Amino acid sequence: xxxxTATPADIPSMMQIRLAVxxxxxxxxxxxxxxxxxxxxxxxxxxxVCETEEGIAGFAIADLQDDxxxxxxxxxxxxxxxxxxxxxxxxxxxxxxxxxxxVWLGTAPGTRAADFYRKAGWRESGLHGxxxxxxxxxxxxxxxxxx
Numbered sequence: 001x002x003x004x005t006a007t008p009a010d011i012p013s014m015m016q017i018r019l020a021v022x023x024x025x026x027x028x029x030x031x032x033x034x035x036x037x038x039x040x041x042x043x044x045x046x047x048x049v050c051e052t053e054e055g056i057a058g059f060a061i062a063d064l065q066d067d068x069x070x071x072x073x074x075x076x077x078x079x080x081x082x083x084x085x086x087x088x089x090x091x092x093x094x095x096x097x098x099x100x101x102x103v104w105l106g107t108a109p110g111t112r113a114a115d116f117y118r119k120a121g122w123r124e125s126g127l128h129g130x131x132x133x134x135x136x137x138x139x140x141x142x143x144x145x146x147x
Contacts, residue, residue: 001051001057006041008042011037012034015034017059040071067100069091085120104136104137108133117135122135
């Protein structure tokens with residue numbers, strides 16, 4: 001298992017995973033396009049993939065422009081193998097190395113994802129979008145979690 005920087009060639013696999021997830025399912029798949037992914041990994045921030053012998057098992061994307069975690073998704077058949085945590089930690093380490101002080105994300109309430117973020121030290125700060133929970137992480141809390 002290898003965590004590496006995402007490239008444009010990874011986008012089809014990333015899109016396939018995004019459409020296969022069991023939670024936080026896109027209500028309209030046309031809302032997230034390959035062009036969007038390219039914009040986020042090449043211009044707005046950076047992306048990572050977890051590569052296995054079988055292919056891409058998950059991906060994460062941080063958005064420096066809006067100080068947001070744009071994506072963290074694992075293929076259903078790879079859930080429960082710590083891939084999400086490895087991608088999460090790689091992404092946040094990089095994000096805060098860029099001099100950023102705070103980042104946020106949104107996820108549906110009552111999901112494993114919401115539980116994951118709470119356990120990882122994220123704090124709820126209200127609602128976002130279509131009744132998603134808004135979570136925030138600060139550089140200080142992140143560094144405190146690492147020690």
